[in-house]
Amino acid sequence: MSSTRNFINISNKYDRVILLIDMDCFYCQVEEKLDPSLAGKPIAVVQYNPWRGGGIIAVNYAARAKGVTRHMRGDEAKEQCPEIELVKVPNVREKADLSKYRDAGKDVANVLQKFTNLLERASVDEAYLDITAEVNKRMENMNAGTFFLQPEILVNTFAVGYENIGLYISEITSKISNPCDDDEFSLSYDVDDTPAVRKSDLRLLIGAAICSEIRAAVKRETSFECSAGIAHNKILAKLGCGMNKPNKQTILPLSQISSLFVNLPVGKIKGLGGKFGFDVCERLKVKYLGELLNFSEVELQRKLDGKNGSWLYLMCRGIDLEAVTPRFYSKSIGCCKKFPGRNSITGLKTLEHWLGELSKEIADRLEKDFDENNRRAKQMVVGYVQEINTEDISSSRSVPLSAYDPESIQKVALEVLKRNTDQFFKPGNDLALNNAIKFLSISVGKFESNNGCNEQNTLQQMFAKQKKKEPTVSCPSVGEQNDPSSDLEPRITLKDEQNRQGPVSKTTALERMFANQKAKPPRPQESSTNSDNDKTLLNEIPPTKPRTTPTSFFAAHLNKIKQQKLIESQKATTIISEEDNNLFCDEALPTSEENSVSAQGEEEAQSASFFAGAAQIHGSPTKAPSTSFFARAIKSVSPAAVIESSPIKQDPPSTSFFARAIKSVSPKAKPEANPKTLKRKPDSPEISSTNETTSTYQTEYAELATPELRDEFYIKCETCGKKILSDEESIQSHQDHHLAEELSRQQREEYRKEVQTKISQSASQKKSKTPTVNPNAAKKAKPNSPKVGASIESIMKFMQPLTQPDDIPSTSAQVSCDKCGKAMHRDLMPEHLDYHYAKELQVSLNRSDMVKVVVGGGPALNKSIKSPGVPKKTSSSAVAANKSKPITQFFSQL
DNA sequence: CTTGGATGGATCA
DNA sequence: TTGATCCAT
Numbered sequence: 019m020s021s022t023r024n025f026i027n028i029s030n031k032y033d034r035v036i037l038l039i040d041m042d043c044f045y046c047q048v049e050e051k052l053d054p055s056l057a058g059k060p061i062a063v064v065q066y067n068p069w070r071g072g073g074i075i076a077v078n079y080a081a082r083a084k085g086v087t088r089h090m091r092g093d094e095a096k097e098q099c100p101e102i103e104l105v106k107v108p109n110v111r112e113k114a115d116l117s118k119y120r121d122a123g124k125d126v127a128n129v130l131q132k133f134t135n136l137l138e139r140a141s142v143d144e145a146y147l148d149i150t151a152e153v154n155k156r157m158e159n160m161n162a163g164t165f166f167l168q169p170e171i172l173v174n175t176f177a178v179g180y181e182n183i184g185l186y187i188s189e190i191t192s193k194i195s196n197p198c199d200d201d202e203f204s205l206s207y208d209v210d211d212t213p214a215v216r217k218s219d220l221r222l223l224i225g226a227a228i229c230s231e232i233r234a235a236v237k238r239e240t241s242f243e244c245s246a247g248i249a250h251n252k253i254l255a256k257l258g259c260g261m262n263k264p265n266k267q268t269i270l271p272l273s274q275i276s277s278l279f280v281n282l283p284v285g286k287i288k289g290l291g292g293k294f295g296f297d298v299c300e301r302l303k304v305k306y307l308g309e310l311l312n313f314s315e316v317e318l319q320r321k322l323d324g325k326n327g328s329w330l331y332l333m334c335r336g337i338d339l340e341a342v343t344p345r346f347y348s349k350s351i352g353c354c355k356k357f358p359g360r361n362s363i364t365g366l367k368t369l370e371h372w373l374g375e376l377s378k379e380i381a382d383r384l385e386k387d388f389d390e391n392n393r394r395a396k397q398m399v400v401g402y403v404q405e406i407n408t409e410d411i412s413s414s415r416s417v418p419l420s421a422y423d424p425e426s427i428q429k430v431a432l433e434v435l436k437r438n439t440d441q442f443f444k445p446g447n448d449l450a451l452n453n454a455i456k457f458l459s460i461s462v463g464k465f466e467s468n469n470g471c472n473e474q475n476t477l478q479q480m481f482a483k484q485k486k487k488e489p490t491v492s493c494p495s496v497g498e499q500n501d502p503s504s505d506l507e508p509r510i511t512l513k514d515e516q517n518r519q520g521p522v523s524k525t526t527a528l529e530r531m532f533a534n535q536k537a538k539p540p541r542p543q544e545s546s547t548n549s550d551n552d553k554t555l556l557n558e559i560p561p562t563k564p565r566t567t568p569t570s571f572f573a574a575h576l577n578k579i580k581q582q583k584l585i586e587s588q589k590a591t592t593i594i595s596e597e598d599n600n601l602f603c604d605e606a607l608p609t610s611e612e613n614s615v616s617a618q619g620e621e622e623a624q625s626a627s628f629f630a631g632a633a634q635i636h637g638s639p640t641k642a643p644s645t646s647f648f649a650r651a652i653k654s655v656s657p658a659a660v661i662e663s664s665p666i667k668q669d670p671p672s673t674s675f676f677a678r679a680i681k682s683v684s685p686k687a688k689p690e691a692n693p694k695t696l697k698r699k700p701d702s703p704e705i706s707s708t709n710e711t712t713s714t715y716q717t718e719y720a721e722l723a724t725p726e727l728r729d730e731f732y733i734k735c736e737t738c739g740k741k742i743l744s745d746e747e748s749i750q751s752h753q754d755h756h757l758a759e760e761l762s763r764q765q766r767e768e769y770r771k772e773v774q775t776k777i778s779q780s781a782s783q784k785k786s787k788t789p790t791v792n793p794n795a796a797k798k799a800k801p802n803s804p805k806v807g808a809s810i811e812s813i814m815k816f817m818q819p820l821t822q823p824d825d826i827p828s829t830s831a832q833v834s835c836d837k838c839g840k841a842m843h844r845d846l847m848p849e850h851l852d853y854h855y856a857k858e859l860q861v862s863l864n865r866s867d868m869v870k871v872v873v874g875g876g877p878a879l880n881k882s883i884k885s886p887g888v889p890k891k892t893s894s895s896a897v898a899a900n901k902s903k904p905i906t907q908f909f910s911q912l
Numbered sequence: 913c914t915t916g917g918a919t920g921g922a923t924c925a
Numbered sequence: 926t927t928g929a930t931c932c933a934t
Contacts, residue, residue, distance in 0.1 A: 022922080040934095065917065073916060075934095089916065116918070141920075141934055292932055325923095348920065358914040399928090414928060461920085 024341040031250065031337045032214035032272065035225035037147040038247045038255035039232070041126060042264035044143035045076035047242050048122045049105045060084055060099050064092045065107040065114040071096060072104065079264055111375045113355055117383075119143075122242070127346060129236050133228070138342045146252050147232070148342040153224045157217070160224070167223070171230045176262045179274035183226075186269070190219045218272045222248055226269050233267065251338035256288050275336035279308040287333060298322065298330065310334035347391055352461030353379045354401070362405065362454035366443075369455065370432060373400075376460045377428035384422050384462060395419055395462035400431045403457035410456065413439070419462055431460055 026034070041047065045063040050056045060081035064072030071092020084099035092104045107114045123142040131137055136148035159165030169187070177186035207215045225248045233244055246267040247258030258270035270278075284307050285295045299305060301321050302313065310318070311334055319327030332338065353376050363369050384395060401414035415434045421427070436442050444450040 069914080075917070114918070144934080289932075294931080350920065352919060354918060356914080356917065360913065401928095412929070416927065459919090 024343050025339040026341050028332075028337070028339060029210065031339060032211055032218055034148055034150045034250055035153045035221055036249055036252055036255045036342060037149060037225065037229050037232070038140075038252065038259045039130065039145050039147065039229075039236075039244050040246065040259050041123075041143035041242055041244045043076050043078045043082075044123070044242070045107075045119055046078035046105075048119055050078070051122075051241055052118070053105075056103055056105070059103050060086065060101060061103040061105055062086060062092070062095050063105045063107060066109075067092055067104065067106050070094075072106065075107070111378055113353070113375065113379065116142075122240070125240050126236055126242060126244075129239050130232065131346065132235070133232050136342050136344055138345050139348070146255065146342045149225055149228050152228055153221050156224050156228070157221060167227055171227045172223075173230075174266045175226045175230065175269065176266060177222075177269040177271055177274075178258060178261060178278060179271060183269075186219070186271070187223065190223060193219070215272060218250070222250070222269050222271060226267060229267050250336075252340055252342065253288055253333065253338040254336060257286065272336070276308065279311075279334060279336070280306060282307045284310075294326070307334050347387075349465070350461050350463035351380065351383050351387060351395065352399075352459060353383075354457065354459030354461075356457050358456060362456045363458070364451050364454045366449045366451065369435075369451065369458075370428070372458055373431045373460070374424070374428045376458060377431060378424040380427055380460050380462060381422060381424040388422075388468070391465075392468045393465040394422070394468055395465050397462065397464035398427065398430065398434075399459075399461045399463070400434055401457075401459040401461070402435070402455050404453040405456055406453050411453075412457070414459075415439075427460070 046061055049061065049063055058080065060083070061078050062074045062081055063076040064074050066072050069091075071094070074086075074088050074090055074092060074095060077086050077088055077095075081095070081099055081102050084102070086095045086098050086102060090098070095102050095104065107116065108118075109115065119142055123139075126143070127137070127139055127145060130145055130147060134147050134149055134152065136151075138146040140146060156165050160167065172183050172187075175183045177183055180186040180189070229246050229248055233246060236242055236244055243265040245259050245263045245265060247255040247260070247270060248267060249255040249258050249270040250272065254270045254275070258268040261268045283305060284299050285291045287295070287307060289295070290298060298310075302310065302318075304310060310330060313321075313331070315328060315331040317327075318331050321327070322330065355372065355376065357363050357372075363372060388394060396419055397416055398419040399414050399416045401412065403410050403412045405411075415438045417430055417434045419427075419430070421430075441452045444452050
């Protein structure tokens, strides 16, 4: 009941764009923020430092560079790196107190939350985000010419299998300009997936741009840095995230999965790092994920079990259907303590004492949680580990929880132990325990919202269904992709049909690409999950063959650049290949020695070798060590650069989709140096030509690496003085941020009530959310500072669609939000309202536990963000697939 | 004298 | 539902 994972339909396997955002050595960053004097120094965070310097729980990158790892004690770290600062976790009640990090983690999550409510916190410093909807929106805008991807946003972005992001962009561009080239798709993927596969790279790239904005916001608002993975599912996002750290992000392109998996140890996949992964390797006699392709689904099910077999069958093909299940607050609150060796608890008094300490912490945290989230835990679990003749036996007992003061908790905890543990005391002795206790834990959970609405999920579900966009529940892509009125493809083809004799230049390359795909002969249909003979799904992707002669000048130019790079690469290949290739291939099977990729602290070098290895196997011609990846990226995609460096002038930019989509903002083409390659090739042309040494390089690199420093991309917010990325999205989101700030903690309570009343109202006026022009709603209007307002307006003007939607009469373009009074262009109102909705939903989520929805795979769970005036239609099959109560039942209960 | 502590989520019978 | 166990950070 309380929770399980949700899954999307397999037909949507490539439709989502998922981020995994992981804070870099989070505890260290928290300490550095709290004590600025630590900045730049190698540090480690330790708990309990009396014995051997304490246990290290986090190491920053400066210390890792000196060879300090986790798994060391504080003293060993000192040996390894005498300058290291060991920061102690404070002790409260004789226990390590981690609340600092929880609070900081929440700060981060609050920033993330502003970008999507499809946010799943995976731990204190990690979160999954489903940004499919935003990607689709931008994709649409891109196609409409109202959104431009700025390459600058992609500094610090990597794509697995590509030496630098510029090459990835180039390839996307060239594929778009040269659609006949992608025949290979149809060989490698199910024909039903072709549309999604074709869009995959571009959508991931857009996702990376969004991810960059998100990470910049995190940095700006919390000062913390993080890394991220961008992929079509959670597991791949997680995998990608670990490949380039710290402060970097990594795209895991669909086309690279098979070559990546060839030598990816099974244990690298989340969920396979432990006993189960070891089992898999033992039983199937495999080491690498790619080897699993040789088994049919039935074989896997036979050797493992049904569920795991199927999961693995899909996983080794890069498919993971687990949905991002929105959850901001944890489902349980617990604390525990070890009592190793001599410290084990043998007497009643000691046990009471420690139960008391744990109870106090629980009571504290419960109270805080109640204040913030307005919920109460209804269950307590007391766990313990006893040593019974040299064997550790763990047990746990649960009890209902009704009183929340530490004394009651302690009392109940002790009682449940006594009552339910056989031979608790030594015979004839009421004070001595029969078996010593080595570990104690108290955890509370089964939260119930405090204000009447006990049935956990109904509230959110009702919310979700009532609103237009219903972003939180289930996967937004599921509905959109199946929805025939969905933005991308159908609209495009329709337009194409209609405009057949219209101006040809209106047709973008992307449109042609889709049109081209439509005309392809269909392939025989085949169910991908059940058939045994479709092992070819991913494992027979042909190596990237040399591109056929590109038609457009632009593509030709890119090809030239590639060729040039190939020559360069041949010169430098030896430098790379000598020390590489062993790291990933020779890696041991999953062992407890965790994360060997980062264990050495040589992450940069290792990731480079990792790519080199993958590229070699893939036979890709793009393994050149880049000297200036970003300079190249700009050069490759900037139309200005193309024209400038070309003697011939043809093909107006409009014919190349990407030439238009990628807007060259800074044609200064400042050479940017990758530190890794700089080390390798100190005399590369870009660097030597500058004739300066490290100082120039560092400043230049820093400038590009941290977009905050580049003023030309930013405007200043008059409200807070902070710099904001000067695109419409960022400005909007920043404005919303200020609005969100107004919802102070005191206001939350009031806001909750407001939401509550809306719930009852909504029964009668479901359509009231429709964005309508409301002339007299500007009362609550928060006076925007004129300057920022002006910037927004002008940018919006720029962003306005060139063609008005047909269904909306074009009267006044400006409307004001009847929730906050903010004035904006009509077209932006749906999005803006979504923001309010998100906020409301967030508040309601605070109140109770997570949403549980089983995504039944019915079509059109969601209405797309388009057609704002149309009331939400919920497909009956989707409702049927839902195990929750139908919405009508909820209303009748009210 | 301990061989990663503290914490949270999930699965399965 | 509960309790034992596993997984991950």
